[in-house]
Amino acid sequence: MPERGFIEVDRVEKVFDVRRRTGFLRREVRRVRAVDSISFTVARGEMVGYIGPNGAGKSTTVKMLTGILTPSGGRLRVAGIDPSRERTRLAHRIGVVFGQRTTLWWDLPLIDSYRLMHRMYRIPDARYRENLDRLVELLDLGALLDVPVRQLSLGQRMRGDIVAALLHDPEVLYLDEPTIGLDTVSKARVREFLRELNTERGTTVLLTTHDLQDIEQLCSRVMVIDHGRMVYDGALTGLHEVGGAERTLVVDLERELPPIDAGPAARVVKVDGPRQWLAFPASESAAPLVARIAAAYPLLDLSVREPDIEAVIARVLSVTGGAPEPPAERETVVPGAPSS
Numbered sequence: 001m002p003e004r005g006f007i008e009v010d011r012v013e014k015v016f017d018v019r020r021r022t023g024f025l026r027r028e029v030r031r032v033r034a035v036d037s038i039s040f041t042v043a044r045g046e047m048v049g050y051i052g053p054n055g056a057g058k059s060t061t062v063k064m065l066t067g068i069l070t071p072s073g074g075r076l077r078v079a080g081i082d083p084s085r086e087r088t089r090l091a092h093r094i095g096v097v098f099g100q101r102t103t104l105w106w107d108l109p110l111i112d113s114y115r116l117m118h119r120m121y122r123i124p125d126a127r128y129r130e131n132l133d134r135l136v137e138l139l140d141l142g143a144l145l146d147v148p149v150r151q152l153s154l155g156q157r158m159r160g161d162i163v164a165a166l167l168h169d170p171e172v173l174y175l176d177e178p179t180i181g182l183d184t185v186s187k188a189r190v191r192e193f194l195r196e197l198n199t200e201r202g203t204t205v206l207l208t209t210h211d212l213q214d215i216e217q218l219c220s221r222v223m224v225i226d227h228g229r230m231v232y233d234g235a236l237t238g239l240h241e242v243g244g245a246e247r248t249l250v251v252d253l254e255r256e257l258p259p260i261d262a263g264p265a266a267r268v269v270k271v272d273g274p275r276q277w278l279a280f281p282a283s284e285s286a287a288p289l290v291a292r293i294a295a296a297y298p299l300l301d302l303s304v305r306e307p308d309i310e311a312v313i314a315r316v317l318s319v320t321g322g323a324p325e326p327p328a329e330r331e332t333v334v335p336g337a338p339s340s
C-alpha cells in the first residue's frame with residue numbers, strides 16, 4: 001500500500017465570524033474565509049516552505065495543524081491524529097516555533113524553562129538529559145543556560161526556543177518566521193541546524209517565512225497560498241520559472257567603465273561609479289555569468305543578491321492570476337444579527 005501523507009490536509013476550510021457593532025441596536029457579522037478549501041500532503045521527512053502575502057491564511061493553517069483552531073470544514077490529519085480532537089496527544093509528536101513570540105518563561109533562566117518542559121511533556125529523564133545536551137551543544141547555548149530569557153539577544157532567544165520545541169523529540173516541527181530579525185551569522189547557524197535536523201533525524205518540517213533565502217537553503221518544495229487558496233505547490237526552481245524572478249549580480253570594477261556587456265544572460269540595471277548591478281533569471285546559476293565577466297573585466301569584488309520573497313510571490317500571483325475568486329466574497333457581511 002502506498003504510504004499516506006504524514007500531514008494530510010483535504011479541502012480544509014476556516015471561516016471566522018467577526019462581530020461588529022454598527023449602531024445602537026445593530027451589529028453585523030463579517031464572515032472571513034481565512035482558509036478556503038486547501039488540500040496538500042507532506043510526506044514524513046519532507047521540509048516544505050509555506051509562503052504567501054500577509055493575511056493569506058498561513059498562520060490559520062498552522063494553528064489548525066496544531067489543534068489550536070478547529071477547521072470549519074474538510075479533513076485534517078497529522079501522524080494519523082485529528083489535531084483538534086486529540087490536541088494533547090498530538091502535542092507529544094509536534095514542535096512549534098513562532099519567531100515573533102516565545103514559549104520560554106521570560107523571567108526564568110533558560111534551563112528552568114527546559115526543566116518545566118521536561119515535566120509538562122513527561123519526557124523520560126534519560127531522554128531529556130540526552131536531548132538537552134545534544135541540542136545545547138549544537139545550538140551553542142551552554143554558556144547561556146543560567147541567563148534569564150529576557151536578557152538574551154533575539155538570536156540567542158530563538159535558538160533557546162528551538163531547543164524547547166525539540167526536547168520531546170517531535171516528529172514534526174512547524175516553524176513560523178524562525179530567522180526574523182536575526183543577523184547573518186545567527187541566520188546561518190539556525191539554517192544549518194535545521195538542515196541537519198531534517199537530514200539526520202528525519203524530522204518533518206513545515207516552514208513559514210518571508211525570507212526567500214530560508215526557503216532556498218532549506219526547502220526543495222514550496223507551497224504558495226493567497227486569499228486562503230493554494231496557488232502553487234511544487235519545486236522552488238519551478239516557482240522562480242513561474243514567477244520569472246531575477247537575482248542581481250553586484251560587480252565592483254577597478255574603475256568606472258561603460259555598462260558591462262554580459263551577453264543575453266544578463267542586463268545592466270544600474271551603474272554607480274565603478275559599481276554595476278546586473279539582473280539575471282533567478283532560475284539560472286550565476287557561475288557562467290561570473291566567469292564571463294571575470295574573463296573580460298578588471299574585477300575587485302562580486303556578490304549575488306537574492307530576489308525579495310514578496311517580489312517572487314507577487315510575480316507568481318500575477319502570472320497565475322492569484323487565487324481564483326471564491327464563489328462568495330471572502331469577507332461577507334451577514335446583516336441583521338441582533339445586538340445582544
Ligand SMILES: Nc1ncnc2c1ncn2[C@@H]1O[C@H](COP(=O)(O)OP(=O)(O)OP(=O)(O)O)[C@@H](O)[C@H]1O
Pocket residue numbers: 016017018032033034052053054055056057058059060061
Ligand atoms: N481569530 C481571528 N478572527 C478573525 N479573523 C481572523 C482571525 N485570525 C485570522 N483572521 C483573518 O484571517 C485571514 C488570514 O490570517 P492569517 O493570520 O492566517 O494570515 P497569514 O498568512 O498568517 O498572514 P501574516 O503573513 O501576516 O502572518 C486574515 O484576513 C485575518 O485577518
